[in-house]
Structures are given as structure tokens and as C-alpha cells.
Amino acid sequence: MSLPHAILTALLEQPGSGAELARRFDKSFGFFWPATHQQIYRELAKLERNGLVHSTGRDSSRGRAKDYNVLAAGRKELSRWTLEQQEPRPVREELMIRLRASSVLGDVPINDELERHLGLHRTQLAAYQQLDQRGSWDDANRLQRAVLQAGIMFEQTWIEWAEHTLALQPAAETDRATSTPR
Amino acid sequence: MSLPHAILTALLEQPGSGAELARRFDKSFGFFWPATHQQIYRELAKLERNGLVHSTGRDSSRGRAKDYNVLAAGRKELSRWTLEQQEPRPVREELMIRLRASSVLGDVPINDELERHLGLHRTQLAAYQQLDQRGSWDDANRLQRAVLQAGIMFEQTWIEWAEHTLALQPAAETDRATSTPR
DNA sequence: ATGGCCATGTAACGTGTTACATGATTTC
DNA sequence: GAAATCATGTAACACGTTACATGGCCAT
CATH class of the missing domain: 1.20.1280 (Monooxygenase)
Structure with a gap:
């Protein structure tokens, strides 16, 4: 369950649209957690449904950029997750x-x-x-x-x-x- | 698509049953490619359907150990895959x-x-x-x-x-x- | 013969991957 | 105003994870 938290972190560092996030994941943020734009859109929609982020898209149409930023509940969830005990991922080489x-x-x-x-x-x-x-x-x-x-x-x-x-x-x-x- | 090939490799090193494979994966083979017994059974069944391995299970009942070994087609497929150009897995930390x-x-x-x-x-x-x-x-x-x-x-x-x-x-x-x- | 363990297997779900589709914006 | 590009989105599938189920074997 790391991708939503990676997205929250990236949005806290700098709010932006899904496409901007995808570009940032490609060029630096995603070095330790790569994600395609499909994954990012999927998770952004889920995060918004759950009230962790908020988008300032003018309307809900398709080709318009939506600007996302993190809500208080999102910041709280990220804090919780960051402190949680987690086992290392299994290596796969x-x-x-x-x-x-x-x-x-x-x-x-x-x-x-x-x-x-x-x-x-x-x-x-x-x-x-x-x-x-x-x-x-x-x-x-x-x-x-x-x-x-x-x-x-x-x-x-x-x-x-x-x-x-x-x-x-x-x-x-x-x-x-x-x-x-x- | 590495798990079937990992299983073929393990079976070439030493034939055995699904449960034996699962134990070997846990204690050494799986250090670089962990797998649960459910994954292993699923893949063994698929490998057998595709004619890459053969099981000497006496009957097709549930609780009886099946011994698997690699067929010529399986060895060939493993050779092919081993030489293939493959990109490194993305890191996820x-x-x-x-x-x-x-x-x-x-x-x-x-x-x-x-x-x-x-x-x-x-x-x-x-x-x-x-x-x-x-x-x-x-x-x-x-x-x-x-x-x-x-x-x-x-x-x-x-x-x-x-x-x-x-x-x-x-x-x-x-x-x-x-x-x-x- | 029963209780516990072992081997195999089923089911449901979450995440990652790939291919493709559609609405907006820009560019000439 | 047509073509290219950009942003968002849908669909189908592959793989990994978790929980649970069933049949055989062994010890007492």
C-alpha cells in the first residue's frame, strides 16, 4: 500500500495535476517507487473518494488538468503510515x-x-x-x-x-x- | 514472467514436490525470488499443462505428494529465457x-x-x-x-x-x- | 478412530502492466 | 479548422497476497 502514500508525499512537496505527478515520478520521485500515469490517475481518484486529497478541476470533463492538493486527513494518514512498522519488501532480481x-x-x-x-x-x-x-x-x-x-x-x-x-x-x-x- | 523459470531452475537443481519446492524457496532459493506455496502450485499446474514439466503423482488426488521433474521442452524454454535481453526490475523501496x-x-x-x-x-x-x-x-x-x-x-x-x-x-x-x- | 499435521488446492482481492479511447488545447 | 499533442480515463490481464478448504498420513 505504498503508492497512495508516495503520491501524498509528492503532492505535499508540490501540488499538481496527475500528468505533472507522472512526469515527476519518471524523472526523480519514482526512482524508488515507479508508477505509470494509469496507476497515478487510479490512485488519485481513490484518494479523492476517501477525502484525503482535493482537486480544483473546474469541471469533471476529460481533457482538463485537475490540480490536486492534500487535505488535513491526507496529511494525518501519511504521518500514521510513515511511523508504522513495516517489513522490508522482498527482493526480486x-x-x-x-x-x-x-x-x-x-x-x-x-x-x-x-x-x-x-x-x-x-x-x-x-x-x-x-x-x-x-x-x-x-x-x-x-x-x-x-x-x-x-x-x-x-x-x-x-x-x-x-x-x-x-x-x-x-x-x-x-x-x-x-x-x-x- | 520469472516465477515459472525460477521453478524450472530449482527443479533442475533437484526434482521434488510442490511442498519441497516451497521449503527450498523459503530457505535459500527464494532469497532473490520469494514465492508462497500457492504461487508455486499454481505455476506447477500451468507448467505441466504446457508440457514443460511432468509429475509422477500416482493419482490426481489432493493430499498426495507429486514429484515433478523438467522435460526437454522445459529445459529448452529455460535456456531461451536465460539468454533473452531483459530490463532490470524497477526498484521499490x-x-x-x-x-x-x-x-x-x-x-x-x-x-x-x-x-x-x-x-x-x-x-x-x-x-x-x-x-x-x-x-x-x-x-x-x-x-x-x-x-x-x-x-x-x-x-x-x-x-x-x-x-x-x-x-x-x-x-x-x-x-x-x-x-x-x- | 481421532486429532494433528502435511500436501495440495480454491477463491477473492490488491496492485502493476499494457493497450487503447476520448475530450481539451495548441499549432500551423 | 485540421493535425498533433496533452490530460484524463477505461478495460483486460498478469502477478502476488491472504484466507481458507479438502484429502491423505501419522501418532497415540
């Missing part, structure tokens, strides 16, 4: 399954995919680092920075692990056989 | 949302939850390290070990980040106000 599959199958080289993911994570790390450098950090938003630093540290760990795993692979011949010699 | 919520709300101390999660991750790290030390590692299962090492590295990063984040919090008074003086 497809690549780990594929490594074990490659291991048990024996003849399925996976170095290309490892390399590709390594590249993706290097790109993500660079994006986080840029956000961190360009941000103006003070005591008030230290927790926001901590979140960004978590992103940086996890990407660095991913990169370190992938490089290590690629290095220990004696499977160079197998991979070469499946890629173009050039 | 509730605690990060809660940190940002705490930041924007201003008066909601979250150190207690940070400490609690820190403890959980220390426990998980210890479990991974024990598995790593007790395992007998050679060239054939080096990828399985790499998976375990990913778990170790990510837990270590989590711990390092949480300690750092707790250290930078000047919110000691706020926390003390909400906990029992004792």
Missing part, C-alpha cells in the same frame, strides 16, 4: 535467477547480459550523481539527500559486483563462440 | 518513500524504523555469510556463489547506508520525546 539457471544448464553463457546490465547501472549511477551534485543540500532536506545517496551506493555495489562476477568467469570461449568475431 | 514523507512532514521521526530495519539487514547478512562459509565452492557452482555474494554485498551496503543516515540525524530530541523515558 531476475538476473540472479538467470545466473543460477545458467549454472545448472551449464551451456548458456550469460556474460553478454551481465555486461549490458553493467552499462545500464553505470548510466543510472551517473544520473544519480548528477542529481546529487546539482542539488542544494541543507539540513531541511538531508533525508531527501539520504535517499539519493542510497541510490548511488546501491548502483556502485551493483557495478562492483558485476565487474567481479565477469572477472571470475572462465567462459570466454563460450561467449566468443556466440558473438560475431568482428 | 517503501522506506525511501517514508524518508521523503518524514522530510516533507517535518515532525515525524523515523529513526526507530531505520534502526529496526538496520537490525533486520544485519540478521540477513549473517545468514548469507553463514551460507557462504558453509558452502563448498568450486568452478562448477561459481555462479551460484556469485548470487550469494550479491546478497552479501547488498546487505552490507544497506547497513552502511543506514548507519550513515542515522548518524546525520539531529533528530535525537524528537525521537526521545516519542519513546518511553525508562
Whole structure:
């Protein structure tokens, strides 16, 4: 049940329309909780039904932007949820399954995919680092920075692990056989 | 679409019944792809309908253990999937949302939850390290070990980040106000 | 033979994903 | 004023979660 609370948090940081929220989720807020515009519209409607947010849409027509802001009940619910004891989400890493599959199958080289993911994570790390450098950090938003630093540290760990795993692979011949010699 | 492939991998490592699989998922295989017994039964039935696994259940009654093993078509499908290009799963970390919520709300101390999660991750790290030390590692299962090492590295990063984040919090008074003086 | 446990299974629901649809606004 | 784009929305499905149900097995 995190998406509604993520939306409440984003709306408290800055009120806006559903589409604006979707853009913010894409470019920064959603790094730790991605959401599509369909999910966001669905949840916004539900939050409004439950009296946690209020929209200042002029009418209820389709193509008009609605501006949402958080009501007192929404702020209260967010406080409650934030302090609640919650268990960590289970990790789900497809690549780990594929490594074990490659291991048990024996003849399925996976170095290309490892390399590709390594590249993706290097790109993500660079994006986080840029956000961190360009941000103006003070005591008030230290927790926001901590979140960004978590992103940086996890990407660095991913990169370190992938490089290590690629290095220990004696499977160079197998991979070469499946890629173009050039 | 990873759960069926995770099950195929687990069955290749060692054939077994649905309940045995569920136990293996709980205690090691599922560290990177947890699954409940309901999910596993559902997927096993589907895999059998599609001709990827075969069960040697004597009859189709309820309370009797069925032994599953992987058919050639199942092995082929697993090879195909393992080599496929796949994008990394989006990260979903509730605690990060809660940190940002705490930041924007201003008066909601979250150190207690940070400490609690820190403890959980220390426990998980210890479990991974024990598995790593007790395992007998050679060239054939080096990828399985790499998976375990990913778990170790990510837990270590989590711990390092949480300690750092707790250290930078000047919110000691706020926390003390909400906990029992004792 | 009964009570407890184990293995399998059903049902309902919540959330995430994908494809598509429709009304407004802008642009030329 | 037609086309492109933007904002909102609907529908159907996949997957994960939770609660519960049923049949077999074992111990006493």
C-alpha cells in the first residue's frame, strides 16, 4: 500500500495535476517507487473518494488538468503510515535467477547480459550523481539527500559486483563462440 | 514472467514436490525470488499443462505428494529465457518513500524504523555469510556463489547506508520525546 | 478412530502492466 | 479548422497476497 502514500508525499512537496505527478515520478520521485500515469490517475481518484486529497478541476470533463492538493486527513494518514512498522519488501532480481539457471544448464553463457546490465547501472549511477551534485543540500532536506545517496551506493555495489562476477568467469570461449568475431 | 523459470531452475537443481519446492524457496532459493506455496502450485499446474514439466503423482488426488521433474521442452524454454535481453526490475523501496514523507512532514521521526530495519539487514547478512562459509565452492557452482555474494554485498551496503543516515540525524530530541523515558 | 499435521488446492482481492479511447488545447 | 499533442480515463490481464478448504498420513 505504498503508492497512495508516495503520491501524498509528492503532492505535499508540490501540488499538481496527475500528468505533472507522472512526469515527476519518471524523472526523480519514482526512482524508488515507479508508477505509470494509469496507476497515478487510479490512485488519485481513490484518494479523492476517501477525502484525503482535493482537486480544483473546474469541471469533471476529460481533457482538463485537475490540480490536486492534500487535505488535513491526507496529511494525518501519511504521518500514521510513515511511523508504522513495516517489513522490508522482498527482493526480486531476475538476473540472479538467470545466473543460477545458467549454472545448472551449464551451456548458456550469460556474460553478454551481465555486461549490458553493467552499462545500464553505470548510466543510472551517473544520473544519480548528477542529481546529487546539482542539488542544494541543507539540513531541511538531508533525508531527501539520504535517499539519493542510497541510490548511488546501491548502483556502485551493483557495478562492483558485476565487474567481479565477469572477472571470475572462465567462459570466454563460450561467449566468443556466440558473438560475431568482428 | 520469472516465477515459472525460477521453478524450472530449482527443479533442475533437484526434482521434488510442490511442498519441497516451497521449503527450498523459503530457505535459500527464494532469497532473490520469494514465492508462497500457492504461487508455486499454481505455476506447477500451468507448467505441466504446457508440457514443460511432468509429475509422477500416482493419482490426481489432493493430499498426495507429486514429484515433478523438467522435460526437454522445459529445459529448452529455460535456456531461451536465460539468454533473452531483459530490463532490470524497477526498484521499490517503501522506506525511501517514508524518508521523503518524514522530510516533507517535518515532525515525524523515523529513526526507530531505520534502526529496526538496520537490525533486520544485519540478521540477513549473517545468514548469507553463514551460507557462504558453509558452502563448498568450486568452478562448477561459481555462479551460484556469485548470487550469494550479491546478497552479501547488498546487505552490507544497506547497513552502511543506514548507519550513515542515522548518524546525520539531529533528530535525537524528537525521537526521545516519542519513546518511553525508562 | 481421532486429532494433528502435511500436501495440495480454491477463491477473492490488491496492485502493476499494457493497450487503447476520448475530450481539451495548441499549432500551423 | 485540421493535425498533433496533452490530460484524463477505461478495460483486460498478469502477478502476488491472504484466507481458507479438502484429502491423505501419522501418532497415540
